[in-house]
Amino acid sequence: MNADTAVEYVAAILMVTGGVMSVVSAIGLIRLPDVYTRSHAATKSSTLAVLLTLLGAFLYFWAVERFIGVRLLLGIVFVFLTAPVAGHVIIRAAHRSGVKLSGISKGDELAEAREKFRQEKESRSEG
């Protein structure tokens, strides 16, 4: 087994690991109780699965064709840059549009702050 073959295997294993991560987040998507917690699972899928898979692909191409897949790297960067923003924005939208946290949650300081702000505004407009 030469070095390239080894790298190929490593690449493949990275991909499988990515797949496993993905499935884990899928399970999270099913099991977790509310949109907020599920978004955690989704973010993971975006990050680890993609990181591992693209890295695997990168290695594989390098090993087989000596090809440096810059687009793959760029893809990783891009996903790392955008995935958290997407998660942030969607979860924010959920909260702003009034989606409640699940019953098992411990507290919601944001909702409290919003409520406070609203009351202040009301009292200001009354006065």
Next chain:
Amino acid sequence: MKENDVILRTVTRVVVFIILTFGVELFLSGHHNPGGGFVGGLVLSSALVLLYVVFDIETVHQGVPFDFRKIAAFGAMVSLLSGTAAAVLGKPFLSQGFGYFDLPIFGLTELATVTIFEAGVALTVIGTVVTIILSISKDV
């Protein structure tokens, strides 16, 4: 409660440049790789769409003060006229030519009239997509 879009906006500023560069690259590399005028134009316009979604029309307009309807028309005309050029030269309408030229900076480069054609395509795509989005958004 006052809101703050700092994360989204900061990232968007960066991401838009990546998209734009990628779009131009797609446009130019279509001759030999996947890409071309359509996809290039589409990607470029999707960058603009992102800007419009994240910021707002007026802000983006300050940054990109173009009349996209005219860009679209101009692009389409470029495509049409690039075909006409061949006809004027006595070749069948829409004949494309290509050749290899030794340019000062770029070295031996393949230049093809199809690039002009595709540029027209790309401009039309950008102009049209943005026109559609803006028209609807301004209707609120």
Next chain:
Amino acid sequence: MVEILMLISLVLFSFTIVISVYRIIKGPTEPDRVIALDMIGVNLLASIAVVSCILLTKAFMEVILILGILSFIGTIAFSKYIERGIIVERRHSR
């Protein structure tokens, strides 16, 4: 063997996608669905990377990047829609 591993990873990805489709249908809230779509996009992206390795072609590198870009734009748009019902504003109103 390498290919089999890759196929396995593909199957895993598609499993996730199936689950995500289920989540889109089930909801219950709209953000849930959007998250699921985002997940589909990302998993597709990963799948294409694997497919590229299996087919041993570089032709789909652009697609990978594009998918990343566009699933991002899509998610932002959906989020804004859920939040405000309007995704492009004439002037930012906050």
Next chain:
Amino acid sequence: MNNVLVLPMLIPLLTGFVLFFLRPSIRAQKMISILSLLSLVAVSVRILLIIRGEGIIRLDFGGWEPPFGILFVGDSFSALMVLTASVVSALIIAYSFTATERRMENMFFYPFAFFLVAGVNGSFLTGDMFNLFVCFEVMLLASYVLITLGGGKVRLAESMKYIAINVVSSWFFLVALAFLYGTVGTLNMAHISVRVAEVGQGPLLSAISVVFLIVFALKAGLFLYFWLPGSYSSPPGPIAALFAALLTKVGVYALFRTFTLMFYHDEFIIMTIIGTMAVVTLIGGCLGAIAYTDIRQIASYNVIIAVGFMMIGLAIFNEEAFKGSVFYLIHDMVIKALLFLIVGAMVYLTGKTKITGMSGLIRNYPVLGWLLFLTTLGLAGVPPLSGFIGKMYIGLGAVEGGNYFLLFAGFASSLVVLYSMLRIFMNCFWGETIINREDQRPYPARRLIPIALLGILTVGIGVGAQALEPFVSDAARVMANPGLYIDAVLGEVES
């Protein structure tokens, strides 16, 4: 190489874009439009003459030999269609100069009209099935915009249906193309013809041709015409006239091309299916033309009747009948433009749409009234007006082919046409005059000129049919002998 062949499509396209940039100056738009329309007509005539001199000509775009590239093929049939479409649209657009609201002119009315013409001319000229689809789309998109332009509730609702149905028909087109490509593996019409002929069409290819039949029948308003009355009767006069004159004709043209050039082997489809569809269309159109009192509806159902009539020519399937249909197509473009412009003018002048709401208009608008009467006679195929010669040849073809039932149906429909049109004429123009001369809305002479020119044209085509005869005969000859077309496109090429 005949670059002139692209001009009937290129001129209107370029004009459309130039007019787009000239938005601020309506005057300049009109000037350019006129120049462009004149050159369009000139080019069309030139093409026709070249074809007479050199036979069928073609333009391979980009210089790519058929069947690999796209090409425009000019034979007498397509060139005649292009010429007529150009002349008619020139007159309609000239009419609209005087009859279009300022706000519509500002909203690119003229560019869209030119795009429509471009799509129509392209559809006539193309020799490639997929390019036909694309040309259709140019035409359709322009029509989508024109039909909605400035419309209110009713018009938008009708547009919605019109577009939805056309989207579905475009879908069928693509489906048919997929099957076609999957079987014969080519898109060039002549090449398709060669390949289809080589295997003798066969049941599968016949079935595929039926899918094409659905597509073009939808476009032409053959049997599947229910979308037509609503959408043709809601837009303002000039737009309705453009639609009525051009759109369905493109479908009719495509049907003829498809079933004379490519899928001409299956008698059952041509005689039985198309024949039945044509007759049902005639009947349905006749019933509709009698059923309603809205003049725009009556006019729209007349469009349907004409489609049925022309398709009889295809179902009969001999050279005489083809000749008749070509003549009738030319006639129908002219007369439908005339009809819809007059109907539009009537609605404009009275603010009413029903025959029961108008009366005695001939006192107020004698020229308009007599033009409508002329139109009535022309529609009924009374000699020596334009409709006659086509009707005569279709009749001759029917006699020759022994299709007496089709002959009967066609001629009977002419009677209903006459009846439905007389209803308009007699109820609206005759009877007690209800508008005082003082209260009447003036109808400007400059609007009358294009209408009158169309009227003269309908007389001219009939009386001067000899001028068209050689071209029409040639068109019919090519339809009856697809080999001529194939040789011109592919040379002596094997499949």
Next chain:
Amino acid sequence: MEFHMTILVGILVTVAVYLLLSRNMVRIILGTAILSHAVHLLLITMGGAGEGKVPLLRESDGPYADALPQALILTAIVISFATTALLLVLAYRTYEESGSDNMNTIRRIDRE
């Protein structure tokens, strides 16, 4: 592969047609969108899908997948996008004017 694709196309067509037959404008538009998906898949399937290499000459020496249907689909995609855009805007304009998104009640009343 072609077999499965064809079945899939059939399913998509079924769903799309069912949506077309509904009264809500958005459903109808979605129906047309799915119709487009279906026909694009059909086109590429009929062009002999899944055979050959990616049609990039620099990538491999062939035999290549049939590039022609790909080009056709590209055109079709753009056209169906254009149509969908127009249809969507028309839908909401119609709703604005008529106050209904029901395609069966906005029909014209043209007879007494």
Next chain:
Amino acid sequence: MNKFAGDGGFGATAAQFLLNLFIAFLWMLLLDEDEFRATTFAAGFIVGIFIVFFMHRFFGTQFYLRRLFAIIKLIFIFNRELVKSSLSVIGQILSPQLKIRPGIFRYDTILESDVEVTMLSLLLTLTPGSVVMEVTEDGQGLYIHAMDLDTSKEALISQLKNFEQAIMEVTR
């Protein structure tokens, strides 16, 4: 005033030049050539001029290429945190019974600029188990949704501190 302009500090010209270089570099990467070619870089630079010209009004975001080392360190810290928290979340998801207590809490950061806050939020969000939900108007308060407040709030806060430190090394 241009709203796209970042928070200043640099002259616009310098910033544009920087960005242009960045694009040229990106270009080179995208072209996937086997070796470095000056011509390619120049071509990228020209493309960059085009883009920067096109978008020059947006300009003003800062890039600190020279703090490469700080960045590498940040990446390292991030990867460590990523693995740590991933494992903990995987554990939570796969445990037979869900025993998590999610919730939203406020964290006030010491970071100031938009870029800093953004970077912090990105890093935090990327690591599983925590998502930034809202940034207060003054940019100081972060509302964070955590997967399990009971067991990991402390870990999260220390993670935040780590990130803040590393970010500041990069940006200041």
Next chain:
Amino acid sequence: MYAVFIIFLPFIMAALLPATHRLIGDRLIGWYVMAVPLVLFAALIRLIPQIAGGEIVSASYAWIPDAGIDLAVRVDGLGMIFALLITGVGTLVALYSIYYLSPRESLGHFYVYLLLFMGAMLGVVFSDNLMLLYTFWELTSISSFLLIAFWYHRKGSRYGAQKAMLITVMGGFSLLAGFLMLYFMSGTFSISEIIGMRDVLAGEPMIVPAMFLILLGAFTKSVQFPFHIWLPDAMEAPTPVSAYLHSATMVKAGIYLVALFTPLFGGMEYWFWSLSIAGIVTLLWGAFNAMKQNDLKALLAYSTISQLGLIMSLLGFGSAALSASAAGDPAVYAAAGFAALFYMLNHSTFKGLLFMVIGIVDHEIGTRDIRRLGGLMSFMPVTFTFAVIGSFSMAGLPPFNGFLSKEMFFGAAVDIASGQPFAGGAEVLFPVVGWLASVFTFIYCTIIVYRTFLGPVQPEKIDRVPHEAPKGMLVAPGILAVLVILIFFFPNVIGKYVIGPAMQVMFPALSREADLVPEITAWHGVNLPLVMTFGVIALGLLLFITFRHWRRIYRVAPFRWTMDSIYRGLLQTGEAASTIVTDLYMTGRSRDYFVFIYLFFLITAGGMLFLTGAFEPDFSRGPVGIFEISFVIIMAFAAIAMLFVRSRITATLLNGVLGYSVAIFFVFFRAPDLALTQTVIETVTTVLFLLCFHFLPEWKPEDSPLRTKVVNGLIAIGAGVLVTAFGLTVQGYDVYGSISVYFEESYKLAGGSNIVNAILGDFRAFDTMLEVVVLFIAGIGVYTLIALKPKKGEDDVEGK
């Protein structure tokens, strides 16, 4: 040239009329018009010697030679008779009109129509080309339409005009079809050539349908039962028009046509029976109905119908002369043809006279209702004299020309009955029915005279004081009255110089002039015809006196179910049925329209696929990975779910899933460009959906009835199955390879190594160019759709 000039002079003068009218004014315009037929009449008279000498004046100019349509004109004896009628009566009618029409009427229109008609009629009788003839034939219908509706503000005028037009044009279409058949058999439109091919054509199977179609044309124009119904309503026209078109000339166009084609069809049994029976029935029915009319013009209309039937039957009798197989002497039968032409001439004189008389009554008294008239004799002695002359002539009494022709009719009918040329047996009825009709004729002639001019005056029922007509108005009827008497005394001049040449045309096979031109004598001894005439008078007087008592017969059901009520009912029920049927499927619902489209697809395309044996599915699965399968499942799953989701956002998301999945299939299918484009387009489309959702309400569940849903479902499934079946069959079809191998040379040919892009940018750049245009149109279309909103409350009717 001469003949062409004759046809076109009226048209030229009509074209010049508006200008002339302005120049010379209302008072003189009538004279200008009258000059036209007068000049033509003179010109024709000048031709008579030539024509009578057997010469034929003809000319031919190319019009649409490729279609065989020539401006071929031929003046022969047959055309001459009619042309003399047209110009002669035309002159008198024009003269009469000058006094009849008030200058307040729109004289310009009237005279233009009249000249148009005159030219058209001359065209009909002089054309030697079927299509030319047909052209003029239709033009007569049209000018008649315009003349009937001259007072177009009257409902009755419009109704009458429309009815006449519809029926005659229907006949015209039939005529056209017949002509086309003749062309198909003979290869020419030239009438003289076709007639020359009699023997060849006789063997063609299509000759019989052609004959019937031509007859239908002739019958509608010449008001043969049951197409006679338009004539009474045509009486809404001004009386000069009725006199001219609807008794003297236009209605005789059918007679002309039958005479014209007698040399071709004459001798055929069908021809004989059709003409004879139609004529006899029309004769009886017209006369029967004439008696009950209260309106004098209506009475004349029915009388015209009746007499045209008589002429038609005579032509039928005469045609037997041309049969090779008919029993009896051809010359005897040919006499019937002679009688037809003679009767036709006479009819024009006395009927024209009577119309003018009625016109005078109407003009001076203000009514033509016999219930309001009576006793006018003392006020209008000249008019009364004319009325007596015309009526008695029509009744067949001497010393008027009507007597001669009536006798000849009886004679011909008797000859046919005794000769039995085709041994049908029914011939015996002809003289009987003819005689009965003559009795009726006698009665209504008496009615005209008695009820109008004799008896008591009823001043309370009329608005004006009765007085004689102005002298000018009496000139034209006076000339006719003189002719009625003159012809009685000198019939043979006409027989020799006018009818004789026509007979040669009609019966070319019979060459001896003696056979063709019988000597007409007023007194030919006591023979059966004379006896019959006495019978007519006796029974006629009896019945006239007892008319009040048997009038009830008209209320017997079969007589009330007139053709007229059938026509009326046909139009009414036609309209109602059309509305019902059309409303049934033109629902305005897009759903129904889609159902029609897909049903049509299922039936035709499905039928073609499954019933012709085309369906040969290729079930070979080919290599397929689990991953592909899973995406097939995902797409199917997402698609089906779309039918059940409650919110449009979910549906849009699912559509996104579908779009992205399509993209991944493009990856599987080695289509990177497609995958790229699809991904971007899908996202932009989704954004568009979201943008537009702002303006649209959330969708409601489809609450259509279960039945509708089931139908929808079945159609949808059918469509899906059919597309699949098609697809599977197409896959199995492996005859041809694709042309796209050629494009694999793209680098060499077009300098690009991305084949797809080389196709898009070069091989098929034209598609791409147009696609750009499509996109542009859509973009600007969206803009206009939004920017150009109608103002509030603006409806869709054109105008500002």
